[in-house]
Amino acid sequence: MKNSIATGKNRGLKGYTPATNIVSYIVMVFIVIISLFPIIWLVISSFKTNIEILESAFSWPQTPSWTGYAQAIEISKIQYRYITSLIVSCSATSLALLVFSMAGYVLGRFRFKGRGLIFGVLISSMLVPSEAMIQPIYQMAFILNIYDTKFILILVYTAFAMATCLFLLRNSFTDIPKELEEAAYLEGASFNRTFLSVMLPLAKPALMSAAVLTFINCWNELLYAMLLTSRESNRTLPLMVKYFTSSFSFNYPAMFAALVMYIAPSVFIYIVLQEQVMSSMVTGAIKG
Amino acid sequence: MKKHYTKYIVIYLSPALLIFALIYLYPLLSVFVTSFTRWDGYSTPVFIGLKNFTKLFAMPAFHNAVKNTLIWALCAIFIHVPFGLCVALVLSKKLRGWRFCRAVFLIPNIVAPSAMALLFVFIFKPDEGILNSLLRMIGFTNAYNNWLFNTATAFGSVTMIWLFYAAVVTIIVLSDLLSVSTELYESARIDGASPWQIDRYINLPLLRKAMGACIIIAVAAVFKKFDIIYLTTNGGPGNATMTLSVMMVNAITNTMSYGYANAIAAVLVMMGIFVMGVCNRVFKMGKSAYE
Numbered sequence: 117m118k119n120s121i122a123t124g125k126n127r128g129l130k131g132y133t134p135a136t137n138i139v140s141y142i143v144m145v146f147i148v149i150i151s152l153f154p155i156i157w158l159v160i161s162s163f164k165t166n167i168e169i170l171e172s173a174f175s176w177p178q179t180p181s182w183t184g185y186a187q188a189i190e191i192s193k194i195q196y197r198y199i200t201s202l203i204v205s206c207s208a209t210s211l212a213l214l215v216f217s218m219a220g221y222v223l224g225r226f227r228f229k230g231r232g233l234i235f236g237v238l239i240s241s242m243l244v245p246s247e248a249m250i251q252p253i254y255q256m257a258f259i260l261n262i263y264d265t266k267f268i269l270i271l272v273y274t275a276f277a278m279a280t281c282l283f284l285l286r287n288s289f290t291d292i293p294k295e296l297e298e299a300a301y302l303e304g305a306s307f308n309r310t311f312l313s314v315m316l317p318l319a320k321p322a323l324m325s326a327a328v329l330t331f332i333n334c335w336n337e338l339l340y341a342m343l344l345t346s347r348e349s350n351r352t353l354p355l356m357v358k359y360f361t362s363s364f365s366f367n368y369p370a371m372f373a374a375l376v377m378y379i380a381p382s383v384f385i386y387i388v389l390q391e392q393v394m395s396s397m398v399t400g401a402i403k404g
Numbered sequence: 405m406k407k408h409y410t411k412y413i414v415i416y417l418s419p420a421l422l423i424f425a426l427i428y429l430y431p432l433l434s435v436f437v438t439s440f441t442r443w444d445g446y447s448t449p450v451f452i453g454l455k456n457f458t459k460l461f462a463m464p465a466f467h468n469a470v471k472n473t474l475i476w477a478l479c480a481i482f483i484h485v486p487f488g489l490c491v492a493l494v495l496s497k498k499l500r501g502w503r504f505c506r507a508v509f510l511i512p513n514i515v516a517p518s519a520m521a522l523l524f525v526f527i528f529k530p531d532e533g534i535l536n537s538l539l540r541m542i543g544f545t546n547a548y549n550n551w552l553f554n555t556a557t558a559f560g561s562v563t564m565i566w567l568f569y570a571a572v573v574t575i576i577v578l579s580d581l582l583s584v585s586t587e588l589y590e591s592a593r594i595d596g597a598s599p600w601q602i603d604r605y606i607n608l609p610l611l612r613k614a615m616g617a618c619i620i621i622a623v624a625a626v627f628k629k630f631d632i633i634y635l636t637t638n639g640g641p642g643n644a645t646m647t648l649s650v651m652m653v654n655a656i657t658n659t660m661s662y663g664y665a666n667a668i669a670a671v672l673v674m675m676g677i678f679v680m681g682v683c684n685r686v687f688k689m690g691k692s693a694y695e
Binding site: 133136137139140141143144147148150151152154155157158169170172173174214215216218219221222223226228234237238241242243244245246247248249250251252253254255256271272274275276278282307308311332335336338339343354357360368371375378379382383386387390393394397398 | 409410417419420421490495511514522533568571572579600624630653665670
């Protein structure tokens with residue numbers, strides 16, 4: 117124990133016995149395996165042929181083949197779904213940021229009657245399992261004549277981002293010093309102007325966190341996309357997943373290739389914007 | 405001046421309130437009202453009192469769905485969250501590679517649940533599946549169990565798809581742990597406390613509040629696990645992995661009995677609120693021990 121203090125082998129807290137370190141490393145190796153193994157296995161298998169996959173789950177591809185990818189694109193027209201998914205996810209994220217930063221700004225910085233109540237009611241939306249509302253929303257889509265459009269998906273996904281976005285953005289607006297706002301007003305800036313060019317830029321970290329989390333949730337959503345759209349041009353990527361379970365269950369390379377293409381953007385965004393993802397999860401959790 | 409602001413407050417709040425009314429308030433009201441009717445979505449709903457609920461409560465699928473949800477909630481509280489906590493305690497020691505571990509652990513939570521589901525369908529296949537291949541490799545030569553479609557193993561298999569992916573818990577707890585001042589640890593060390601004693605007597609009491617939040621989040625997530633069940637077993641075999649949301653979606657897509665589907669939805673919402681309320685009472689434990 118003394119030894120490790122002297123040599124500073126431990127980079128964090130000093131004074132661990134080798135046994136403690138071994139247990140800790142076992143835990144760390146375990147979580148790396150359960151987290152990475154399925155994904156890496158998926159990527160490797162997407163380059164194998166169907167026969168290779170059926171023969172052995174653990175072999176390397178003899179010669180890496182792109183046929184899985186070619187077939188995935190040919191069978192499921194994945195490129196169109198990519199575009200649909202991108203349009204829906206980006207629009208919903210932008211709309212959510214706009215609407216909830218406006219609401220978060222007012223709720224975070226102005227005292228008025230019913231402020232706490234409105235915030236509480238809007239935040240309580242997080243307690244509702246979104247699946248439960250599928251039938252009325254389906255019905256409403258028909259009534260408003262927006263069934264099978266990208267717009268209904270954008271609207272629904274924006275609403276689903278409400279609790280997280282409001283929470284992150286309101287807190288961030290509350291923390292901005294009052295002087296900055298007052299200075300803007302003294303210089304004669306209007307309410308809108310102050311919000312857009314003074315407050316919004318200051319809330320940038322929170323906006324980023326909210327954006328990343330919202331985008332990933334939209335990108336991954338399955339049930340509403342499945343029931344609120346029917347035309348091929350409005351089908352998003354996760355529905356292709358469903359398609360592969362039913363019609364091409366024995367074309368594994370194509371299925372794996374499609375899965376790789378589906379998860380690549382969200383994993384990529386996560387790798388680039390890790391800090392934002394983690395901070396949004398922590399901030400969102402504080403109030404439970 | 406004040407009036408001037410009032411106008412803007414209304415303008416700035418109304419889009420959010422409109423979206424809330426449209427996508428939360430109206431659907432929830434509609435769910436509860438139509439749950440007392442027989443309705444196919446086209447004709448006028450017919451009020452039938454509690455018939456949907458009595459029919460539902462008599463269904464074996466419903467009993468299984470409630471039982472499964474409660475078991476999953478218990479798994480979330482007693483396995484998922486403690487596991488995430490242990491990982492956080494380990495990572496907080498900042499051994500070599502802890503940042504990498506933390507980053508990697510979150511990946512399964514970022515990947516779409518539907519993609520994870522499909523991947524695990526393959527892992528659990530009887531012949532070419534990864535799990536059985538692995539078992540055969542280490543000597544269980546007759547490992548050909550169809551994990552997801554064998555009544556005995558389906559529930560456990562589906563549970564394994566999420567049980568140990570507790571990165572959200574880890575990240576929340578870890579951010580709390582890393583904000584504890586190192587002086588506290590130093591003085592404990594000077595007093596001769598072992599690392600495990602530090603975890604037991606300093607870290608755990610400090611984490612009570614974060615743990616409460618994690619439990620609420622994990623239990624709320626149990627009520628939202630639709631994708632992985634729907635794409636792996638669709639509630640089967642029998643009703644071994646049935647959940648209320650799968651029952652509800654099947655009632656909508658297969659039989660178009662919307663009143664009945666909304667009765668299930670109503671139970672889902674009420675049960676969610678009830679279980680969450682209980683967790684809040686039992687586990688929130690008020691303030692952190694050192695406050």
